[in-house]
Amino acid sequence: MTFVSILYGLLFWVATLVLVVGVGRRIYFYTQISVPLKIPTTPAPVTQSGVVWRMFREVVFFQSLFRANKYIWLFAFIFHMALWLVLLRHTRYFMEIGAFLGFLQPFGKYASFAMVFGLAGLLARRILVDRVRYISAPSDFLMLALLIGIGLSGMMMTFVAHTDITMVKGFFRGLMTFDFHPLPASPILLVHLLLVAILMLVFPISKLLHAPGVFFSPTRNQVDNPREKRHVSSWALELEKKNQIYRDEVKNG
Amino acid sequence: MADYEVPKLNGEGYIDIPKIKPDAMAGKGPFVAKPDFQKALNFPTDFAADPEGGYELVPDWKERALAKMDDLRHRYRSLQLYLDICVKCGACTDKCHYYLGTQDPKNMPVARQDLMRKVYRRYFTFAGKHFPKLVGAVDLTEAVIDDWYNYYHQCSQCRRCSVYCPYGIDTAEVSMAAREILDHIGRGSKYNNEIIGKVFKVGNNLGLPQPALADTLEGLEEDVEADTGIKVRFPLDEEGAEVLLVTPSADFFAEPHVDGLMGYAKVFHEAGISWTLSSYASEGANFGMFIGSYENMRRIALRIREAAIKLKVKRIVFGECGHAWRVAYSFLNTLAGPFDFLDPKYPVPQHILEVTWGLIQEGKLVIDKSQNDDKVLTFHDSCNVARGSRMGDKPGGQFEYPRNVIKAVCNHFVDMPADTIHDATYCCGGGGGLLTDDLMELRVKGAQPRMEALKYVTEQQGVTHMAAICAICKSQFTKVIPYYGFKMDQIVSVHQLVSKALVLQRPVSVQARPDEDDDDDEDDNDDA
Structure with a gap:
């Protein structure tokens, strides 16, 4: 049992805790903030099931982005879909490989190329298109670099310098039962895992919140029925009940 | 007719996406509302005219602006969420008619939101408090307020950007919040508030x-x-x-x-x-x-x-x-x-x-x-x-x-x-x-x-x-x-x-006045 293995074990526990608790808290925060007005971007669905379908089209096909810009859509869609395949493939490190997971392995393996291609496309736009360069902060470049680093280091292990994946599996399954198992002594693996841990740690405090956030976006998740169903927020209702126009009148008296 | 160049139309039906021209529309923004106009709308009035013909900000304007931003982000989920989740993908950058017409990059929807997002990050997020340069967070200064006033009054809240945003981020929600904050520190727009x-x-x-x-x-x-x-x-x-x-x-x-x-x-x-x-x-x-x-x-x-x-x-x-x-x-x-x-x-x-x-x-x-x-x-x-x-x-x-x-x-x-x-x-x-x-x-x-x-x-x-x-x-x-x-x-x-x-078929209105025949009398009565 090496010092590095213990360090990485602790790192992943902390990272997982930060990710789960951080994102959970943020989601709870969003649910607690009122939406005082009906603001769906119309034309919008007039039923709840219509909203589910709209959201499905947004998060699966990136419908609005497709309308906006075909290049961004292409790169973003390829990256996200490839990421899903890669993530699914990685569940092998946490559970037994069944028929489905086995079937997915080659797809997940080669999806890594698509993932890095998509990310590279997004990075190229950020550098080459003057409008996108203007709106980019250092963190926007770093986020892409981080993901590309994760992709490339992972591909190195799959296609160039193999690592002992049975040991890796033992390490992570061990963490799940609070039991330390050693990691293989592979520098590329350590780089890969470090970058993944960093990604998990920054998730709840960065723009990666777009993933859970999109589901709470009122312009996309509201039903277009304001004439049929009255929508009032709690703080607006307080004004109504106290028969006041301005909130400071309520507070003061 | 104008002391600026009126754009030339190309006749193709669409505008080619222009290169950015920073500060093309830099300026003071529309006329500021005087305290009297603010009073009628229950906004603070503790600001006075300055020697240059404009208006000063209210005392403690920075604290009051930040307090108002904090208040709004806890009452409008749209604001809080949209400040958080933009990934700067650029999908909206060529969607605003004001950007297309002026080339000023601050008229790109995401850049317009960023005027507030940078301040939000500085004072309300971990990354912005500790690593402002890394995430592009900035202090709230009087220059920032001037930028807000100018560029949040170059948004017509038309929501075209929200159609194309993959998360439905609506710049109108941000510009409305910005104007609400500005109204609370002595920067209301005369046109709107007088009306x-x-x-x-x-x-x-x-x-x-x-x-x-x-x-x-x-x-x-x-x-x-x-x-x-x-x-x-x-x-x-x-x-x-x-x-x-x-x-x-x-x-x-x-x-x-x-x-x-x-x-x-x-x-x-x-x-x-x-x-x-x-x-x-x-x-x-x-x-x-x-x-x-x-x-x-x-x-x-x-x-x-x-x-x-x-x-x-x-x-x-x-x-x-x-x-x-x-x-x-x-x-x-x-x-x-x-x-x-x-x-x-x-x-x-x-x-x-x-x-x-x-x-x-x-x-x-x-x-x-x-x-x-x-x-x-x-x-x-x-x-x-x-x-x-x-x-x-x-x-x-x-x-x-x-x-x-x-x-x-x-x-x-x-x-x-x-x-x-x-x-x-x-x-x-x-x-x-x-x-x-x-x-x-x-x-x-x-x-x-x-x-x-x-x-x-x-x-x-x-x-x-x-x-x-x-x-x-x-x-x-x-x-x-x-x-x-x-x-x-x-x-x-x-x-x-x-x-x-429309070819009128109905000779007499269902609301015809009883004394409809006698035009002159009726007019007299109405004037009285």
Whole structure:
């Protein structure tokens, strides 16, 4: 049992805790903030099931982005879909490989190329298109670099310098039962895992919140029925009940 | 004509995406509202004129601005979420008509949001507090406030960006919040806040008091009678009418708005629907939305509720106005409902086009389309109607109803290029509280995308007139299209077209006055 293995074990526990608790808290925060007005971007669905379908089209096909810009859509869609395949493939490190997971392995393996291609496309736009360069902060470049680093280091292990994946599996399954198992002594693996841990740690405090956030976006998740169903927020209702126009009148008296 | 360059149209229907030109629209923004105007809207007044002819900020402006931002992000999920989740993908960067027309990168929707997002990050996020440079967070300084005031008054809150954003981020929500914050530190816009004050005092944006309004309406009755030989009524404050018509006050006198008002009156007349305007709620527009003030928006909206109760009407119908229809359709029930005292057979409120299209479908109006044969029409979808409301039962009805009505009263209609209509429509360039002469350069340049589309159908398909259903669109276009080589009278109201083609069959109004025969006496009585 090496010092590095213990360090990485602790790192992943902390990272997982930060990710789960951080994102959970943020989601709870969003649910607690009122939406005082009906603001769906119309034309919008007039039923709840219509909203589910709209959201499905947004998060699966990136419908609005497709309308906006075909290049961004292409790169973003390829990256996200490839990421899903890669993530699914990685569940092998946490559970037994069944028929489905086995079937997915080659797809997940080669999806890594698509993932890095998509990310590279997004990075190229950020550098080459003057409008996108203007709106980019250092963190926007770093986020892409981080993901590309994760992709490339992972591909190195799959296609160039193999690592002992049975040991890796033992390490992570061990963490799940609070039991330390050693990691293989592979520098590329350590780089890969470090970058993944960093990604998990920054998730709840960065723009990666777009993933859970999109589901709470009122312009996309509201039903277009304001004439049929009255929508009032709690703080607006307080004004109504106290028969006041301005909130400071309520507070003061 | 102007001390800036008016954009040249390329005739292709679309604008090529321009290179960014930083600070192209740097400036002071529109005139600042004086403390008196702020007072009427319950905003702080503890600021004074400065020696340079402007106004100072309130004391402790920084703390008060941040406190207001903190308050708003805890009451508007849209604001909090949209400040958090933008990934800077760039999808919105070429979608704003003001960016396309001015090339100023701060007019790209994401950059406009960033003006506030950078400050939000600095004071309210872990990354911005500890690593400001890394995430592009900035301190709130007076220069930042100046930028906010300038660029949040270069957003017409048209929501075109929100259509294309993969998360539906709506810059209008951010610019409304910014204006609400600015209003709390002595940076209100004179144009908007003076107008809202007039509504509170008199009942409409123009400050037109009851006697003047009655006089104007009587004049319109005379005009229509001279034209058609029939006494079509324009009732004001008539208790017991079936319909309360709420319409933008520009409809009472501006061209071509007033021709639209004549159209509504003729439709009601023909259908035998009794209706009335209210001098207390003689304004369809609600500028409370533009300044992001829920409280002031509600205060304006409640006047409509009060008028409906007082006049004992059964239905509320709105005239042609873009943001008014958004506030009416999407917000009125929230702000001033429930409307359980009205006739449940009708939606509350209804758009005049819903009324007219319903009557046309029922065959209740006799139409002579040839009256409009001198025109080839196109239709400008107003941003707030297109992206913030609906007509009828089905999504997208807001695009069909006006076109159906136009096609029912005109023989020649063509649409502008697909990326400039329906929910992809461009703002006229004067919406969102920017229809003021101190923003003329912005208005002219912001109209460029629409002008490109109009020029295209003019040259390719012989379009002679563009119809609109918004008072601001109509005012803005009549003012700016001459800069692009068009003529003012090429802009028409949809109900102006209805008015032209409608053949009046009903000789006497259902609201005819008892002493209708004796014109002179009646006039005397009314004046008394």
